[in-house]
Structure formats: C-alpha cells, structure tokens
Amino acid sequence: MQILIPPNKLAARVAELSDELRETYGDQPLTVLGVMTGSLVLMADLIRHLEMPLKVGVMQARSYRGTATSAGELALNLDMMPSVANQDVLVVDDIFDTGRTLDRVLTSIQANGARSVRSLVLLSKPDRHEVDLQPDFTGFTIPNQFVVGYGLDYQDLYRNLPFVAVLEEHEIAAHA
Ligand code: 5GP
Numbered sequence: 001m002q003i004l005i006p007p008n009k010l011a012a013r014v015a016e017l018s019d020e021l022r023e024t025y026g027d028q029p030l031t032v033l034g035v036m037t038g039s040l041v042l043m044a045d046l047i048r049h050l051e052m053p054l055k056v057g058v059m060q061a062r063s064y065r066g067t068a069t070s071a072g073e074l075a076l077n078l079d080m081m082p083s084v085a086n087q088d089v090l091v092v093d094d095i096f097d098t099g100r101t102l103d104r105v106l107t108s109i110q111a112n113g114a115r116s117v118r119s120l121v122l123l124s125k126p127d128r129h130e131v132d133l134q135p136d137f138t139g140f141t142i143p144n145q146f147v148v149g150y151g152l153d154y155q156d157l158y159r160n161l162p163f164v165a166v167l168e169e170h171e172i173a174a175h176a
C-alpha cells in the first residue's frame with residue numbers, strides 16, 4: 001500500500017481541528033457523536049484534545065456496497081446514541097464521499113431535537129460529492145482513491161493502521 005497521510009500529519013491536523021472546535025464552541029458543553037465504525041480512531045484522538053464539558057456517544061451507519069462503487073442502501077442504528085435533545089451536537093465521520101451518509105445522519109440528529117448540529121470529517125473527496133452539504137470541519141481533502149487506515153476499512157480490515165493509505169490492486173483483489 002501507498003501511504004497518503006502519515007501519522008505525524010494526522011496528529012497535527014487533529015490538534016488543529018480541536019483548535020477550530022474551541023473557536024466555534026468555546027467552553028460550551030458539547031455532545032460528540034461518532035459514526036461507527038470508521039470514526040473510531042479519529043474519535044479517540046480528537047476527544048482527548050477537547051476541554052469543554054463533553055458527552056461522547058456513537059451511532060452506526062452502514063451502507064451496503066463494495067469498495068468505491070455505487071451508493072447502496074443506508075441503514076442507521078441509533079440504539080447506542082445518547083439523547084441529543086437540546087444538545088449541541090458534533091457528528092464525526094471518517095470520510096465525506098458522496099455525502100449521502102452524513103446528509104442522512106445530520107437530518108436524523110436534527111429530527112431527534114438537537115439544538116445545533118455540525119459535522120466534522122477526517123477526509124473529503126470533492127470529486128465525489130453528490131449532496132448540497134459541506135462538512136463544517138474537514139481534516140484533509142483527497143483525490144478520488146479508495147483509502148484505508150486510521151479507522152477506515154476494506155472488508156473490515158486495515159482500520160488499525162496508524163496512517164491513511166491507498167490500497168494497491170493486488171491488496172483489493174486479495175480480499176474481494
Ligand atoms: P458517502 O455516503 O459519503 O458516499 O460514504 C461515506 C462512507 O463510505 C464512509 O463513512 C465510508 O464508510 C465509506 N467510504 C467512502 N469512501 C471510502 C474510502 O475511500 N475508503 C473507505 N475505507 N471507505 C470509504
């Protein structure tokens with residue numbers, strides 16, 4: 001695989017994002033909601049930088065599809081989510097690709113009575129965007145390539161890599 005974003009760049013950007021969050025929210029209490037499973041590693045790193053009173057929760061979004069192909073059915077599971085009613089909520093996801101996942105998630109958090117909803121993504125692929133929505137905070141914009149690591153998977157593998165990498169053809173084929 002080919003490393004696209006090394007660990008030191010990830011760490012530096014996460015620290016910058018936490019500064020941006022402090023500028024936006026100050027000391028205001030915040031609910032940070034991670035979209036599982038891709039945001040797992042980012043969540044763990046990001047929340048340790050945040051010093052405002054913080055509630056941390058997770059929800060799950062699963063889209064039924066393969067690698068980087070067409071969008072499929074999206075299923076949201078809010079069973080593990082803390083109450084967001086009257087909360088200022090920051091939704092954290094791994095990547096904004098077509099944007100359909102985040103669009104659905106934000107709508108659903110709003111419908112659950114959040115006072116405000118903003119979004120933060122580690123990665124964004126501008127060439128792929130299909131919805132009229134921009135994340136409020138973006139770590140890195142990347143080209144339209146399928147990436148893994150730092151939470152992102154291929155067939156549930158590679159989430160533990162401490163960097164973001166582009167898979168080679170043979171690595172995709174090996175687990176297809
Ligand atoms: P969207 O709904 O924005 O098209 O897709 C978002 C979801 O698709 C992400 O949360 C992630 O699970 C998956 N996804 C999109 N692009 C990539 C990619 O390059 N690598 C990986 N591992 N997952 C991706």
Ligand code: MG
Binds near residue numbers: 036037038093094101
């Ligand atoms: Mg996802």
Ligand code: MG
Binds near residue numbers: 038152153154
């Ligand atoms: Mg995945």
